[in-house]
Amino acid sequence: MAYTDAITALSDPTRRAVFERLRAGPRPVGEMAATLPVSRPAVSQHLKVLKDAGLVEETRHGTKRFYSVRRDGLDELRRWIEGFWDDVLAAYKEAADDHDRSKD
Numbered sequence: 001m002a003y004t005d006a007i008t009a010l011s012d013p014t015r016r017a018v019f020e021r022l023r024a025g026p027r028p029v030g031e032m033a034a035t036l037p038v039s040r041p042a043v044s045q046h047l048k049v050l051k052d053a054g055l056v057e058e059t060r061h062g063t064k065r066f067y068s069v070r071r072d073g074l075d076e077l078r079r080w081i082e083g084f085w086d087d088v089l090a091a092y093k094e095a096a097d098d099h100d101r102s103k104d
Helices: 003-012 013-026 028-031 041-054 069-101
Strands: 056-061 062-071
Touching: 003 028, 003 041, 003 056, 003 069, 013 028, 013 056, 013 062, 028 041, 028 062, 041 056, 062 069
Parallel strands: none
Antiparallel strands: 056 062
């Protein structure tokens, strides 16, 4: 999964809401649909996109399918975001060093 897949999948507000519902643990589609302003088939479609992006996994328990967050599914996105912080901190350090040198 590329970080762009995660960003694309999470760019939809309803899909983000579906994903956020999984933070507390595995949930069946029906349970999530009951708390969202969209139909059960729509929740299933959003879960498919999240699954295709590598953010969600599916397990079966009897006749029910439970969806949960793939913990490692966010790793590449996290590394990409952390790369921004590395760049920002390096630029800050350079600016501080330049400022210190200009005092001399």
